[in-house]
Amino acid sequence: MNKPKTIVEKIWDQHVVHQEQDKPDLLYIDLHLVHEVTSPQAFEGLRLKSRGVRRPDRTFATMDHNVPTIHRHIIKDQVSKTQMDTLKQNCDEFNIPLADIDHPDQGIVHVIGPELGLTQPGKTIVCGDSHTSTHGAFGALAFGIGTSEVEHVLATQTLWQARPKTLNVKVNGQLGKGVTAKDLILAIIAKYGVRFGTGYVLEYTGEAIQSLSMEARMTICNMSIEAGARAGLISPDETTIEFIKGKRHAPKGSDFEKAAKDWKALATDQGATYDATVEINADEVEPQVTWGTNPGMCIPVSASIPSPDQANSANAKDEISRALEYMGLEAGQPISSVKIDHVFIGSCTNSRLSDLQRAAEIVRGKKVNPSVTAIVVPGSHSVKVSAEKEGLDVIFKQAGFEWRDAGCSMCLAMNDDVVPPGERCASTSNRNFEGRQGTGARTHLVSPEMAAAAAIEGHFVDVRKLTQPTPS
Amino acid sequence: MEPIRKHTGLVYPLNRSNIDTDQIIPKQFLKRISRQGFGQFLFFNWRFDSEGTPKKEFSLNDPKYKDASILVAGENFGCGSSREHAPWALQDFGFKVIIASSFADIFYNNCTKNGIVPIQLTEEETQVLIDRSESDSYTISIDLEQKTVNGSDDFHASFEIPEYQREMLLNGWDEIAVTLTHKSKIDQFEAELQQSRGE
The missing domain is CATH 3.30.499.10 (Aconitase, domain 3)
Structure with a gap:
């Protein structure tokens, strides 16, 4: 029998393009999400070197950080407006799909990815935004990158990444009534500190996690970065599959059935080992407030x-x-x-x-x-x-x-x-x-x-x- | 990216832990579309009051650190937002080396893409550098080939850095150009994806 593996090891092994001794692996990126604040210098870098975007079809852009939430079209701040206009021009020039301020798909990049079914289990997902860890809720390996790496992914659809260590965040028991996923992740960070996840990918496991909705799981994975971890994820299960079913970019019909089977197979194997484990009892978590x-x-x-x-x-x-x-x-x-x-x-x-x-x-x-x-x-x-x-x-x-x-x-x-x-x-x-x-x-x-x-x-x-x- | 092998410079100590990238460069300065000119906004809310007057109590405003090129700080330096504007601001201000007892992952990576050397030393070593540079004008030399830090006095330390990142910094390589030498492997990977998943 094969050695039991964690979901991180499985996703990693499926995405290694090139491996060399003493070097990070060259990892394939399935989905690259782009927004207005961390991308302009990356596109400019491409232009300076006469490079193109390798896979515009694996790239998706929206405007979220700067957009007004009232009087939508009166952008008083000209610098913000320039940044939004620049994203539009870049997406036009490089043929990248864009949900701009008037588009019905517009929204926070980590909300719309799952909503549109772009976020799927087993994918490697990056974005020039540290809260990309959110997408890990689906059993995707999703992490934030800097602008130089945004440029690298645009040009090559890959990143050089050292194989991460894994950390099991085991949540025992069940959350009480009126206690939410937000309270749980805050309690975990309060207990173990803002750097216990540095150098690791977190995998959240245990009864309390299994009974959470997808939206609650996104809240948990979202804040992995606040514990120092670039990525945090949850093995896919029926809840995951039900959420994705019918979403616009999800596979359809028999393709969906096949995909669902593959997704479930990604879940961490019984007996797989982690580099580290921390535990918390959900029953003991109260509503939290940061001070x-x-x-x-x-x-x-x-x-x-x-x-x-x-x-x-x-x-x-x-x-x-x-x-x-x-x-x-x-x-x-x-x-x-x-x-x-x-x-x-x-x-x-x-x-x-x-x-x-x-x-x-x-x-x-x-x-x-x-x-x-x-x-x-x-x-x-x-x-x-x-x-x-x-x-x-x-x-x-x-x-x-x-x-x-x-x-x-x-x-x-x-x-x-x-x-x-x-x-x-x-x-x-x-x-x-x-x-x-x-x-x-x-x-x-x-x-x-x-x-x-x-x-x-x-x-x-x-x-x-x-x-x-x-x-x- | 400019190659960097050795650097000798004045140390600026910032004796705090968990310095997040929101402090290194606040969000109101992230709206520029170029990589240049961020140094003036470095640690903005710590350096300036609401009138834009430099705060005397913030040590970076002390003239004795005017020519500092090596920043030394506590643990978890650069945590929070992935904004590469943070290393851009540090570099534009004149910092070439950042020493800390630990770094946040994304920030560390971002430094190495911009020719800034991130050096992790032990808490004790970091504290020695902080103490010496707080009390006096203190110069140290770093050697990326030897992976050493040497003070102008008896301070000696060595550090680890992943070999790939060390090579990048030493040679100032264009990483995308390096990756494109593996283009046929990426092509092959995508062809297999197409076959197995129809993607």
């Missing part, structure tokens, strides 16, 4: 903000002190007492239909606290349309949320959706770095439910206490 300036600075909503005195080294102590100062918080303060000014529901982490459905359930019939400005930014035009069909837009608007067009928006505030200096935002995005949502802005990462609850209450609150059934 600091990296995603590992995170506590359960019932906890209080840590003190620099709890640190185990001088450097860690400095790091906590600096974070508290930037965030304008006191050690020992219960996180639930922290008042917020903004709520952002969106980003490639949490802007899919089910995210919006769950947030809408919380705000239905309630009002956003008068001290809070709250916006919902669907991950794609298609998510927006589906949500409107269900009337979610009405629920949000009646509660006092703004209902916007699709884009990356306030996750990184490259457009006009900026949190002002010193103000505090409960955000469903992925990074609470200094200045991420605006210079001097203070970000707290939470699940869509927790963000919705905070919008209503004006401060953080355990969402499980809000969702007790009303007596009939």
